[in-house]
Amino acid sequence: MHLRDSESDAAFRTEVREWLRGAVASLPTRPSDDDWPGRRAYDAHWQRLLFDAGYAGINWPAEHGGRGATPTEHLIFLEESAAAKAPDVGVGFVGQMHAGPTIIAEGTDAQKSHHLRGILTGEHVWCQGFSEPGSGSDLASLRTRAFRDGDDYVVTGQKIWTSHAMAADYCEMLVRTDPNELKHKGISWLIMPMDLPGIDVRPLVTVHGSTEFAELFLDEVRVPVSNLVGEENDGWRVANVTLSFERGTGFVGELLDTTNVFQELIELAKTTHRNGKAVFDDDSIRREIGIIGADLDALWAFTKRNVSQGARGGMVMGSGSGFKVAFATTQHRLGDLALRVLDRSSLSLDDLDGEPTGELVHAKLHAFAISLGGGTTQIQQNIIAERVLGLPRER
Amino acid sequence: MDLQPTDDQNSLVEMITGFAADRFPIEIVRSYGEQGGFDRSRWSELAALGTFGIAVPEESGGVGLNFIDAVLVHEALGAALVPGPLVAATLAAGVVDGVIDGSVVPCLIDLPPDGPLIVEHFRSADVLLVVSNDGVNLVPCSELNGSDVLHPTDPTTPVTVLASLPAGESVGGPELATAWRQRGSLLASAQLSGNSSGSTSLAVDYAKEREQFGRPIGSFQGLKHLLADSWIRTEVARSSVWAAGVTIDEPEVGSIPRAVAGARLTAARAATENAKTCVQVHGGMGFTWEVDAHLFLKRAWVLETQFGSIDEAADVVAGLYAVR
Numbered sequence: 114m115h116l117r118d119s120e121s122d123a124a125f126r127t128e129v130r131e132w133l134r135g136a137v138a139s140l141p142t143r144p145s146d147d148d149w150p151g152r153r154a155y156d157a158h159w160q161r162l163l164f165d166a167g168y169a170g171i172n173w174p175a176e177h178g179g180r181g182a183t184p185t186e187h188l189i190f191l192e193e194s195a196a197a198k199a200p201d202v203g204v205g206f207v208g209q210m211h212a213g214p215t216i217i218a219e220g221t222d223a224q225k226s227h228h229l230r231g232i233l234t235g236e237h238v239w240c241q242g243f244s245e246p247g248s249g250s251d252l253a254s255l256r257t258r259a260f261r262d263g264d265d266y267v268v269t270g271q272k273i274w275t276s277h278a279m280a281a282d283y284c285e286m287l288v289r290t291d292p293n294e295l296k297h298k299g300i301s302w303l304i305m306p307m308d309l310p311g312i313d314v315r316p317l318v319t320v321h322g323s324t325e326f327a328e329l330f331l332d333e334v335r336v337p338v339s340n341l342v343g344e345e346n347d348g349w350r351v352a353n354v355t356l357s358f359e360r361g362t363g364f365v366g367e368l369l370d371t372t373n374v375f376q377e378l379i380e381l382a383k384t385t386h387r388n389g390k391a392v393f394d395d396d397s398i399r400r401e402i403g404i405i406g407a408d409l410d411a412l413w414a415f416t417k418r419n420v421s422q423g424a425r426g427g428m429v430m431g432s433g434s435g436f437k438v439a440f441a442t443t444q445h446r447l448g449d450l451a452l453r454v455l456d457r458s459s460l461s462l463d464d465l466d467g468e469p470t471g472e473l474v475h476a477k478l479h480a481f482a483i484s485l486g487g488g489t490t491q492i493q494q495n496i497i498a499e500r501v502l503g504l505p506r507e508r
Numbered sequence: 509m510d511l512q513p514t515d516d517q518n519s520l521v522e523m524i525t526g527f528a529a530d531r532f533p534i535e536i537v538r539s540y541g542e543q544g545g546f547d548r549s550r551w552s553e554l555a556a557l558g559t560f561g562i563a564v565p566e567e568s569g570g571v572g573l574n575f576i577d578a579v580l581v582h583e584a585l586g587a588a589l590v591p592g593p594l595v596a597a598t599l600a601a602g603v604v605d606g607v608i609d610g611s612v613v614p615c616l617i618d619l620p621p622d623g624p625l626i627v628e629h630f631r632s633a634d635v636l637l638v639v640s641n642d643g644v645n646l647v648p649c650s651e652l653n654g655s656d657v658l659h660p661t662d663p664t665t666p667v668t669v670l671a672s673l674p675a676g677e678s679v680g681g682p683e684l685a686t687a688w689r690q691r692g693s694l695l696a697s698a699q700l701s702g703n704s705s706g707s708t709s710l711a712v713d714y715a716k717e718r719e720q721f722g723r724p725i726g727s728f729q730g731l732k733h734l735l736a737d738s739w740i741r742t743e744v745a746r747s748s749v750w751a752a753g754v755t756i757d758e759p760e761v762g763s764i765p766r767a768v769a770g771a772r773l774t775a776a777r778a779a780t781e782n783a784k785t786c787v788q789v790h791g792g793m794g795f796t797w798e799v800d801a802h803l804f805l806k807r808a809w810v811l812e813t814q815f816g817s818i819d820e821a822a823d824v825v826a827g828l829y830a831v832r
Binding site for chain 1: 510517740829
C-alpha cells in the first residue's frame with residue numbers, strides 16, 4: 114500500500130498543475146448564480162479550454178474522445194483543480210457524468226457521433242429527467258408516459274429535480290413505454306431535445322433560495338424514436354450502466370469543496386472573539402473541529418481506497434453508498450458547528466463584514482443536498498443492509 | 509497511490525484471522541482474563557507467526573515488512589479479540605531481546621498516568637516498559653509491587669495497580685518515546701477498527717437468526733439502519749487507520765501526528781458505537797455475561813484510553829488543521 118505518487122503520476126500532476134495555473138489566470142469573473150446564460154457561457158468556455166488541452170472527458174475512453182486517464186490520474190486532476198481554484202464541472206455535470214457515459218455504453222453510432230463531442234467541448238448542456246413528484250426513492254414507479262405514434266414517442270407527464278434545466282439543450286429521460294408492466298420493466302431511456310414543443314420548464318426554488326433545479330411539465334412532446342437509447346422497455350438497465358463508470362471519484366469535487374469551507378470555518382473561529390477569547394479556544398468547539406477534521410481526512414482516505422479499487426476494475430459493493438452516508442453525516446455536523454461559531458451572524462444568507470458567514474449558512478443547507486440527493490441516507494442504509502450485510506428484505 | 513491491500517497483505521490478514529479462529533476461540537480469549545490464564549505456549553505460537561517482529565528489519569530478527577503490515581495484523585487480532593499485551597510486544601520487538609520470539613513478555617505504561625499507575629497484563633509479563641517524555645525505560649516486573657484489580661472492567665484484560673515506579677534502565681531517548689506513542693496509538697486504533705468489524709459480524713449473524721413477530725429481526729428497517737451505520741463506521745475507521753499506517757511508512761505524504769490522532773478518533777468511535785449496537789441488537793441476551801457482545805465493548809473501552817484520550821486526539825487534529 115502506498116500514498117505517494119508513482120513516477121508517472123507525479124509527472125502528470127506537475128503537467129496538470131502548470132497548465133491549470135495559466136488557464137485559471139486567464140478566466141473572466143464568474144457570473145452570479147441566477148445568471149443562467151452567463152453561467153452557461155462561463156462553464157462552456159472553461160470546458161472548451163479543457164477540451165483544447167486534452168483534459169475533457171478525462172475518464173472517458175480515448176476512442177470516444179476522452180483522455181482515457183486512470184482513476185488515479187482522474188483523482189490527481191480533481192485535486193489539482195481544487196488547489197488551483199479552477200471552475201467545477203458546472204452545467205456540464207449531467208452530460209459528462211451520466212448522459213455521455215450512458216451513450217458511450219448503449220447509444221447507436223449516430224447518437225454517439227451527434228452527442229459525445231458536443232458534451233466534451235461544452236457546446237451541449239444536458240439535464241436529467243428521472244425523478245417525478247410521485248416517484249422519488251421509489252423511482253421505478255415513474256409514470257411519465259411515452260406512447261409510440263409513427264416515428265415518434267409522444268411523452269406526457271411531469272419531472273422534478275431537473276438540475277440545470279434552465280440552461281439545457283438535451284434531457285436524459287426515463288419514461289414508461291409499457292403501462293402494463295410494473296416497476297423496472299416497461300421503462301425506456303430517451304434523449305429529449307429541450308426545444309421541442311410541449312415542454313414547460315418552471316424553476317424550483319430550493320431552501321437556498323436559488324434555482325439550480327426545475328420542474329418539467331411535458332404535454333404531448335414528440336420525441337423521435339431514433340432518440341431511444343438501448344432497447345424499448347430496457348431503460349432501467351440502461352440508466353444503471355453508468356454505475357460501471359463509477360470508479361470512486363464521484364464525490365471528490367464535493368469533498369474538496371467541503372474541506373475548503375471547513376478551513377474557512379476554522380479561520381473564522383480563530384478570529385471571532387466571544388466572552389474575551391477566540392471561539393476556537395473554547396474546548397467544545399475546538400474538539401468538534403478536531404472530530405470533523407478527522408472525519409474529512411478519513412473520507413479522503415476512503416476516497417483513495419475506492420479509487421484504488423476502481424483502478425483494479427470495479428468497486429467494492431456498498432462502498433459508494435457508505436461513502437455518501439458518512440459524507441452526509443460529516444457535512445451536517447460541519448454545518449451545525451458553523452451555526453454555533455456564527456451565532457447571530459447566521460441570520461444572514463449573505464456574507465457579513467467581508468467574512469464567509471453567508472457561505473457557511475449555505476453549507477449547512479447544502480448538507481441536505483448530500484443526505485437527500487441521489488438516494489437518501491435511509492435508502493443507502495437499506496442497500497448496505499441488504500446487499501452488503503445480507504439482511505433479509507422487509508417484504 | 510494504492511490504498512487497498514495487496515494480494516500478499518490479504519494473505520497475511522487471512523493467515524492471522526485463521527490462526528486466531530483456530531487457536532484463540534472465544535473460550536480461550538475469556539480464559540486469558542482468569543488468574544493464571546495467560547498461556548505462554550499460545551503466546552509463543554503467535555510470536556512464531558512473526559506477529560510482533562513483522563515490521564522489524566530481518567537483520568534484527570524480524571520479518572522485514574512495513575509498519576502498515578503491522579497495522580493490518582493488529583486489525584485482524586482486534587477483530588478476534590485476541591488478548592494479551594499485543595501493542596507492547598510489537599513496539600518492543602527488535603528493541604528488547606526475547607520479545608520477537610515470545611520468550612520475554614512485555615507490558616507498558618505511558619506517563620504521566622491519568623490517575624493510579626494502572627498496567628494491563630502486568631501479572632503475565634516479564635518486563636515493564638515505561639514511556640515518558642524523557643524516553644523509554646525498562647523495569648523487570650520482579651522488581652515491582654502491585655495489586656491486581658479483582659474485577660477489571662474488561663474481563664479479558666487483567667489490570668494491576670502498581671505501588672510505585674522505580675526509574676529502571678534506559679532503552680531509548682525522547683525520539684523513541686515519540687515513535688512508540690505514535691505507533692502504539694495507531695496499533696491500538698487498528699485493533700479498535702478490527703473490534704468494530706468483529707462486533708458488527710456478531711450482531712449481523714444474530715439479526716439473521718433471531719426471530720420475533722414471525723420473521724428475522726434483521727428484516728426490520730430499525731435494525732437494518734443501525735447495522736448499516738456500524739458497517740459504515742468500520743469502513744471510515746479502516747480508511748483512516750490504513751492511511752495513517754502508510755503515512756508512518758511514507759512520512760512525506762502527510763502529518764503523522766494528524767493521521768494518528770484522526771485514526772484514533774474514527775476507530776474509537778467505530779468500536780464503541782458498533783459494540784453498543786451489538787449489545788442492543790442482541791436484546792436482553794446482550795445484557796448477559798454469557799453473550800460475547802459486552803467483551804467487544806469493554807475491550808474497546810480499554811483500547812481507546814491507550815496513548816492519550818479521545819479529547820487529546822481531537823485537540824491534536826484541530827491544532828494541526830488550524831496552523832495550516
